[in-house]
Amino acid sequence: MGTDTPLKTRKIQIVVVGGGAGGLELVRRLGAKYGRKHHDIILIERNRTHIWKPLLHEVAAGALDANLDEVGYRSHCHRWGYRFFLGTLEGVDRSNREVVLAPLLDDDGTELIGRHRIRYDYLVLAIGSVTNDFGTPGVKENCLFLDDRAGADRFRNLLLNHCLRVSRAMSLDRHADEHVRVAIVGGGATGVELAAELFNSAGALRHFGLEVFDESRLKVSLVEAGPRILPALPARLAAAAEGELRALGVDVRADTRVKEAVPHAIICEDGERIEADLLVWAAGVKAAPMLARLGLETNANNQLIVSNTLQTTRDLRIFAMGDCCSHTRSGLERPVPPRAQAAHQMASAVFRNLGLIMRSKTLKPFIYQDHGSLVSLSRFSTVGSLMGNLVGGRMAIEGRLARFVYTSLYRMHLIAIHGWARGMALLLVGRVNQIVRPQLKLH
Template identity: 45%
Template sequence: MNIREGAALAHIIIVGGGAGGLELAVRLGKRLGKRGKARITLVDACRTHLWKPLLHQVAAGTLDSHADEREYFALARSNHFHFRLGRMLDLSRETKEIYLAPTLDGDGKELLPQQAIQYDHLVLALGSQTNDFGTKGAKENCIMLDSLKAAERFHQKLIDQCLRAQTQQQTAGTGRFTVTIIGGGATGVELAAELHMTTKILSNYGLVNFDPEKDLRIVIVDAAPRLLQMLPERLSAAVAKELRSIAIEIHTNERVIEVTQEGVALASGQFIPSGLVVWAAGIKAPDFLNGIDGLESNHLNQLIVKNTLQTTQDPAIFAIGDCAACPQGEGLPNVPPRAQSAHQQASCLADSLCRLLEGKSLQEFHYKDHGSLVSLGNYSTVGSLMGAIASGSVFIEGTLAKWMYWSLHKHHQVAVNGWFHTWLSTWAETIDRVRNPRIKLH
């Protein structure tokens, strides 16, 4: 679509305000919205944004979510795009409309009615949700760590249990409170380390009856042969060694067959009594995307896209991030569902949409794997960097790895907030660490 003077502005709708969707909205707002070349609208079911890789810190209490959340309405105003509150239900390719479910207030009353919004170009950046693979009892008895609400719920349950230990003298045979984490990927591993660190700090805040070494048991269960199965074996071995050194139990090659109120049943016949169970074993795109209005999708509900990030059945609809099945090349797996993937796709698609409105061809997306980093709280950070040498990867750990892990979050903040606001917020975080407790106690 070429831009002509006096013609109606092209309307680009981005559904999903995660890492990829928000970065794309900010880029397009600055390049198109600010100059009156297109109308940019971001749609999300939540009013605030939190970088998803931080959820395990919110759950453990080492990060106060309110300090890192950003209001979509404020971001829209400062970055020249529009924000619509709502959860996408469906779309019509024929009329080029998306449909949003009614939004309810805290009392369950209708706040916003069902909405229909027309688009010229649609970008689906809906991210992913936890995939329990149909495991019996998982939905009812696990916390799925895929949203801010779930992370805060987990944290509250953890604090409640610590308070019980403080006020109730345990009797012999009562046993330890067990947190079982199903999934040995980055989320499960990082959560386990953060939990261990959190409970040690809690015992220093006057909870004299709570001894994390005696009263808390942390268990990781994974069906794969090793932790971090998708990452280099050396990195996996280093993480497992560090976790075992702080008494975290690791059960690999163990498939969960049922989760009950009492604990976790494994295919091997073992049963792990558990007071709190977190499911972090797999992801899938939202269910409603599966075959939505004839678009091609896979078994994980991801929309299948071309190298241009366009869906295979409709050139006006794009998908990025975890909800997209994006090819890397013949014989290679799809682009992995990581924050760096969403960031790279947002950057590429911003350029492509600007080119499209100028009547030029779309760019092809080429994923560049920059490596992986896994944080184990204050204990350690390990990772592998790709492209640092002519071939292969470089294994890093310790202070350098911690600094690089921290810089990933800052890179996202710069993309969304700009250098100056990121610099200010970093100083504010430093002051808060001195002023506030090291963990959230409520």
């Protein structure tokens, strides 16, 4: 990756940092269009495989086996004509147009690859987001986060251990009043979907060796600081979702602010103590703190400020997209929300503008189209609103139609990162796996 190659013979090097939904779609499209002859498309990602982030609550509850749905970057890059580097972004040397990658360590701390640099002609930052604890004491030390697969796997393992503990206790004493207690902080989509999925999994465990365990052994508290859960949805749909959760047995607590997290308990501002075996923090997201140290313009949540073309304000060779950037369209008060649909639309816009900038053409502005929000309550219900500003309003949907649209979002994601032929084939394989594979992942 030296910089001494004559420019006239050097390939145009486009580096994309972050292999989430947007980044993976972008490198696939770049590789498919430009190939390896005159371009060098590089993806840098700290994980070896990709799992669609909106599915992490299903991985955490054991309803989804990530081994069947994950995408290996090395096989994907071979198919689509880009290169993959395993690594973590540490900095950007803008004067030399190089990204700096942190040393790659083995599990025991042994350095496998030292700190190194990769040059770029154009750089796209798409590193996603992390959980925002808002500086609440004890959260980092005592709460679980669903930022990635590792976090989801950790939650599932701990959940199964506690289910086994309760099942054993009930087997020894049928009159024992044992429960698995889970406290979820954050009444947005992630918290609500996880709460519902937990009851779906608890109901299935009796068929997998825990004969005396069922939904009645699960106690879930959903804590939301705002006046209601699901603030992104119309009030009527949020109320319907809350009704479904309460019918399942979820203790929904709105207008409840968390003061502190301690081992096995959440302390509320009014002094109430919510005891739990597992504490999950899903109260919001922010960009990685590292982005604020790159010398680029950022906001209070460490997000990179981008222009209408999704270029960073201080360096036109650097684009940013997805949850790690903040873009507010002229005339609007609020920035584009951190959703999967926004990452998908931004990937298309950056792909188009990279083609234009390489031909010295005028770049086109990114215009976000709000297609609405959907929230899945596992097999129990799905609620949401469609269309958004496409028709100047919202159309509320529930039930089977909402569930169909919700599952269609994942189908669209597969097609975006694999292309039509392979995407449709994987959908068929996924359908077969639903029939022949166990209902829960128990390991």
